[in-house]
Amino acid sequence: MSAPVVPSPRAGGEPPGGEPVLAIDDLTVTLGTRNGPARAVAGVDWSVAPGRTLALVGESGSGKSMTVLAATGLAPRSATVTGRVRLLGRELTTMSETDRRRWRGRHVGFVFQDPMTTLNPVLTVGRQVTEACEEHLGMSRRQARSRAVELLDLVGIPAPERRVDAHPHQFSGGMRQRVVIAMALACEPELLIADEPTTALDVTTQAQIVELVADLRRRLGTAVVWITHDLGVVAGIADTVAVMYGGRIVEQGPVDAVFAAPGHPYTRALLAARPRPGAAGEELAAIPGAPPSPLDLPAGCAFWPRCPVRGDARCAHELPPLVPIAPGHRVRTFYPTTADGGATADPTTADGGATADPTTADGGATAEDRHQLRPEDR
Amino acid sequence: MSTAAVAEIDDLTVWFPSPGGPPVRAVDGVSLTVRAGETLGLVGESGSGKSTTGLALLRLVDPTTGRIRVGGEDVTGWSRRRLRGLRRRVAMVFQDPQASLDPRRTVGASIAEPLVVHRLAGSADARRRRVAELLDLVGLRPETAGRHPHELSGGQRQRVGIARALAGEPDLIVLDEPIASLDLSVQAQILNLLRRLQRDLGLTYLFIAHDLAAVEHLSDRIAVMYLGRIVETGTPTQLWREPAHPYTAALLSAIPVADPRVERDRRRIILSGELPSPTDPPSGCRFRTRCPQARPDCAETDPPAVEVAPGHRAACLYAGEAVRAMRADPPAPVTGGPR
Structure with missing residues (x-):
């Protein structure tokens, strides 16, 4: 049984039949570790429609990151992955590694917590932003450069025609994350996967990035899977929420219903x-133990x-x-x-x-x- | 207020040399007082100087200028030897208990270390009893003493960090982001523990964090830092209800609320631009380059802290007024991109 598909009232930009961009069905991931097999993800299913945001919420070890890594073929080699994953109607799990990499590269953009894990410190940001495009869209060097300027402008980097030749260390943490978002959007992917993209940032910078992604999603119709542990961020960005615990979804639904x-x-x-504003001094309703x-x-x-x-x-x-x-x-x-x-x-x-x-x-x-x-x- | 000051920082500056350039002014003119039995929250974003201020209080970094008094004694010029005594009176709990505990030592040995250093428990037997007592205080079983840090969960490790800080019966505990690296479900446990210990043992805290919600929960008073300066101080209620400095207002409005209906209707003050370099802070008010209400004279005058209500001070030429104007007419959210 597949997950209830999020109704998508958005017109245009959808694959025929209003199909979800990414649909995961009965995904299970078992990791081989020194201490035996670890069942990181079990029986997870959800889908995300064009122009919609699904938030995957959970604490450490809940399996939220592993779910999307495994779904997109990026799980570690020691992992055994079962289940079905359709990206724009094509089954990823049965594809060859080469085909999968190409299909993923063309249709999915990734943003991770630490921008420096994505960025190469010795290349200019302009080269990096368009590296993928050159490969996937067959662009010339010059086309790639002007596209890079366009993308840096899109994600709100001031003076992009100048900054395109700068290196990552010349940017602040928030600006680096904007560069990574520009990279992720370079090939105009239908799906953006953001794994704790604001966790390492200050709250005022976080607010800027949340606003940026919401705006890009509206304008470009990109589907977003946003992985986070922060319920406040979820409330601000998500259409649907899947709460994970111990490798399984424990609750899933429209954001309003899940919070209310x-x-x-x-x-x-x-x-x-x-802690709630205005309730200072009260004992918090702590959950005993640890995940x-x-x-x-x-x-x-x-x-x-x-x-x-x-x-x-x-x-x-x-x-x-x-x-x-x-x-x-x-x-x-x-x-x-x-x-x-x-x-x-x-x-x-x-x-x-x-x-x-x-x-x-x-x-x-x-x-x-x-x-x-x-x-x-x- | 008549309560005795446990620690006083007076016009502190901490400048770090930077090779081939002007120094980094991490802390640049900070004064604050921590009173006995209270929790003073110190909030700010990265680069605000909040952690450096905490480290200076323990003399773990050296002040460039200014004075630090602990229990009425000026410790600014204390020698290395005398500082050992200071570190019994002021203890610290760090963000990452994984990094602050020695992985090769048992939990018991780590907790006992301050007892040995400060010669607080004579015999090995007395030390063992005291360690068991400290473990009990922080909600851990006595047999935890024989475990190693890697055998514990993050929350348990932070409990050990707190037990270690309590060992010397300090007058003041500096809590530097004590819950930031913990799982959400565990953060509340640690906040409850800190509050209970304060109530039962009469502890005094300087609580340094970027998470305003947590700081508000635990603090009696809050000081907000921006680029090496304190921009506003007041009670949590004063700051939430009526922030008087535009930076505090922006910081509060950036905190996401776990309620989708609130989030949808919220008018957020999104700051544009970047934190200026602490090697070359803006003239006049340091926040003016990002302030939605900056006026020409903000570049001229370094604003002094003015009292806007009893116990509530803000360093803004237009304290109160600027925030009211921002709230009445919030700028369009700036994402920077073309519309």
Whole structure:
């Protein structure tokens, strides 16, 4: 079963049939490590439509970065990747390495946390910005240079005709990240993958980069997958959110629904743990313990050992399925909660069959388990 | 206020020589007082000089000019030998406990080190008891003493860092970005721990961080730094409700809020341009090159800190007024690109 496709009201620029730019289905990544196999990602599916932003949220070890690396064929060699990945309708997992590299290079741009891992310190930024274009679009040197100036201008670098000949060390951190974004956009990719692109930047610079990517997405119709641990950034940029924990998606849905009515105890707890302006001095609703290592994942629900709800013994032994609680909004828990913090009934009691129709599960309280859920009692 | 000052920094400058050029003015005229039992938050972005200020307080960097007093004693000119005593009275918790703990030593040995250096617990037995007590204080089990840092999670390592800072019963703890490298779900644990320890042990903190939300949560007063200077000080409420310096207002408006509805309707003050070089700060007000409300005289006059309300000061010629004007008429968001 594939993920609910984000409805895309945007006109134009879409592949025929409004197909998602990238669709991942049942992706699983196992890493071979010295201490045995580590299941970094398990059964992940989502898709992103043109002009839309999907935020992948999670803490360290949640599998958020590995998901996109594996999907685009960039997982480390020790990784075993299974599942299906379609980029603009073409299946990536069965392509030859050469074809995949070409298809990816033409259609996907990447922005990583540290711009210096992408930039070559000894080349001018102009050369680097267009390096990929020359290869993929068959440009001449001169065309490439004027395209580089255009791109630097697009991402807001002042005096681009002069700066095109500068080297990376002559730019500030925020400006370097703009250069990397220009590089990522050089081949006019349909998809931009941004992995913690603002984590190393100051907040005022972060605000500039967030604004820049939102603006480019609107103007160019690029689909964006933004990987982050910062819920504030997610609230500002995402159309849909997938929250990951222990290698799996635990909650997925439209950004408004996930923030206003988080259905998974983990999402609720994360939102509650943030210091809020004007609430200084209060004890924060901390989550006990630490996120699990992919080497040592609990059986059953990975969040169970830290969960404030702690439904029943089943949570410790059985993996909860991802079930709909509202249209396009799914959670992986036996104890989803509703907007008011109350319990909905376990929509999976009908044993797997109940996941078909989102409307029946939507707040549908056939409440045998209602007593199980208590508000966070801290 | 009558509360005793634990530490006072008076017109501190820290300039670092830079080869073949003018010095880097990391801290350039900072005065602040940390009072007993309070948390003073020091916020600013990279290059603001906040960490250098903290290091100068422990004399881990040497002041170029200015005075530093700890517990009423001028420690500015103290010799290396006397400084050992200072470092019992002022302790530090660093951002990355992985880097600040010796990987080859057990947790117990790391926590006991200040006890040995400052000769605080006589026998090995007394040290062991004290280490167990310190571990208990920070919420770790006694057997953690025998573990090595790599066997612990990031949050546990930071607890060890805090236990080590507590070992010498310091008068002041400088917390330099203590939660910045921790997972979100763990940050709240550490903030709660710091608050509980302060309440139970009567600790005094200088809390240095770039994360305004966390600083606000823990601090009684906040000082905001920009390019080597303090631009505004006040209580968290004063700063959130009515920032008087345009930089504080911009910084606050840049913090993303975890609520998509708020984010959509938000009018953000996006600063244009870049942080000027600390080797050659702008004349007059240092923020004027990026200030949406800069006026001609801002280039002429170095603005002194003026009191805009009791306990609330801002170094802006148009303190209060400029922010009100910005909020009434925010500039179009500047992304720099052509529209």
